[in-house]
Amino acid sequence: MPEHSVVFRTPPDGVDVVHAALESLWLQETTVDEMDRMMFETALIELVSNVIQHGASPTTTLCELALTADDADLTAVLVDSAPQPHIDFSPREMPDEFAESGRGLAFIQALVDDFDYRRKDDRNIWAINKHRAVTTK
């Protein structure tokens, strides 16, 4: 089961680290449907961007990201050292078309099947899971 882990600090690192990690995963797990890849990547980047923007650490936020792919699912677990965020995880409707912000959480909820958060040992633990499309061969 292909798995990729990456540790990064933000600042100075940004989402490019995550894009690169996903690229490595797709090179190894070549059967992932293109739409699944796009949806999973978009959701994960929204999550990481949120952590980067709202991390509120006075210095830097340490992030550990683990990506896994098996026959059924694509999974990402992100552990970060930022203070506990104040986020409403209830289901979101997509904002009005002319909104200039506020789509991140709605995107994640729309793009993946499971999005979970918990706080443990002074760490934020985020998990997203996407069921892979069933392909007939």
Added chain:
Amino acid sequence: MFTSEIVGPHDATIRGTGKLNMVSAPALREAVLALINDERHNVVVDLSGVDFVDSSGLGALVACLKSTRQAGCDLRIAAPGKQVLMVLKLSNLDRVFPIFTSAEEAINA
């Protein structure tokens, strides 16, 4: 990154490369505002070189659309790739932006 090209007396094309996200979104805003100040009537954002757009990038596109419309101009999107089309549809912005398959088509529309 974004480069601007003046096209004829009234139009301009902005070409993006790479990712349109929270890092690059301000540069897009600046490029569009500069063209509005230069009194361009039609601004085409050519996304053929953009392989990824996130919600920050979409927010910047929306802000640019509002700015151009307030100035009496038009903003059009050209050549979005698959991921870009996906997020445009997800956010219902495919109903808001005029979308063309190429920059030339967008300019001539």
